[in-house]
Amino acid sequence: MSDLWQLFLLSAFVDNMPLTLFLGLCTFLALSKKLEAAIGLGVAMIGVMGLTVPLNHLIYTALLAPGAWSWAGLPDLDMSYLALIAFIGVIAAVVQVLEMLLDRYAPAIHAAFGVFLPLLTVQCAILAGSLFMVERHYSLAQSAVFGLGSGTGFAVAVAMLAAIRTRLAYADLPAGLRGLGMAFVLTGLMSLGFSAFAQMAAAQ
């Protein structure tokens, strides 16, 4: 297996954003009531993460990383502390573009997202993707694969949760567990399941 393919699998399943790292849970729980909306969110996540992580990688290495300005005679300059603001700006812009594209070409998905699409701007899983990229010193190709992989992992997880929740619509749950309560329990169980992937990765 090539390294990139391995990285893709690793980021999608072993380091699954909502189920292993518990990141991005608010949209994960809020948009998992209907399968359609969940798939829409998943596609949006793949798009946003697949774009923002490599984009942020370029900005980081070209402008912010320690030593990025040595060609200008400033080898000691370290502006990595600006990474957080820069990343958020890029993510916000990409989300806006995505919103315009959906509004224009897929109004049904746009209406299903409602207020959640603008919320992707401050979604922690997306920002975490870019921050991990810095921390783990990924190359450009690795960043792109990592972004797509994390997005795919999120999409798979949210679609699965939505499918289970739609089935549970007919279950006779105790009153206190209906809705969000049950969603939390399901998330916990799914996360236990996903920890099996970590075992498999460790055994390799």
Next chain:
Amino acid sequence: MTEIFLATSLIVTLVVGLSIVLVKLRRVLIPDVDLLVNVNQTLNLVARRGDRLLGVLHDAGVGIPAACGGSGTCGLCRVTVTGEGAGEPQATEHGVLSPRERRDHIRLACQTRLRGDCAVTVPDDFIGAGEAIPATVVATRMLAPLIREITVDLPPDHGGDFSAGDFMQVIAPPYTLDFATLETDPAFSEAWDIAGWRSLKASSPKPVTRAYSLANRPEDAGKAVFNIRLAVPPAGKEDSLPPGLVSSWMFGLKVGDAIRLSGPYGEFHVQPTQREMVFVGGGVGMAPLRAMIHQQLGRGTHRSIQFFYGARSVADLFYSEEFQDLAMQHGNFSWTPALSDPAPGDRWLGTTGFVHDVLRRSMEGHPAPEDCEYYLCGPPVMISAVLTTLDKLGVPRGQIFYDDFGG
């Protein structure tokens, strides 16, 4: 120094650059073109992409009622929209519109953002109804500590045609009002002093519209009579929350003042059947019920009419003598005021208890409560308590008509 300069200019360039890209893309993706909105196949309106349908219709004088001011809760701005320009129903509309209505292309005009040409169907009498009617206040009097009766003289061409149960929309202009300057009836001054309402202040920077039911009797033809309840903030919140925008303005009106209205509108009407009628009201829910009862009795109906009205104490009870007189004159009308918390000084000998309990006790003695028609209007808590009571009495929902004032 260089570092600070570089870092600052870097972030500024990045943000400005991203914004420019976004603005350019928006131009390309969402072209700012004129759209055509056709209303009832007679009116052609021009709008811009992204405009709200309600605003477009209002600007053209189409008087769609919008009691909640466009927040998507009252459901009064329902219109039928066809054409791809209407887009998909928004999440807010799913709570208000039934699946059947959504299938029939019914939308809330206030939640519909235009994205293309479309055709709208509204009841014909709404076209032109949105034009504000200029009118003059001819009488005001206090009925209860927080309720004022305001009588407005309508221009000759607008006074005639409304059905009992209708409401009108009042457009309050920008204003500021210090409650200390409000004239209150000496009979209610004590309540005002104890509650500390005189220290309140209200102001509004822009025109605001709200719905108010007509409380007209047949002899009020050519006028509009309103019962306005001053929406004071909940007790204890007087310092942090402002009082109601439009009701405060209405409370400050004096004889001779100008007022702008639109309408009338409404779907809360007496049904043309032969069933017995039971009216249940509370607070300013009095207004539409009063209009309906007067109209029915004035037309000499033979249907039996009962009116249950709930208030806290004698001070909150109004029009009581008027209904007593009606009950004396008409054998088929009975009037039952119920006080939930009569003051010791009230010397109240009538019925006590919450109005839904009083209704239940009375209807349990009725041979067939499920054959009567029920008309309810009042605060949402009262409506839901009465609905539960009627459910227990076995009254089918189809025989219950109510208006909870958009609550």
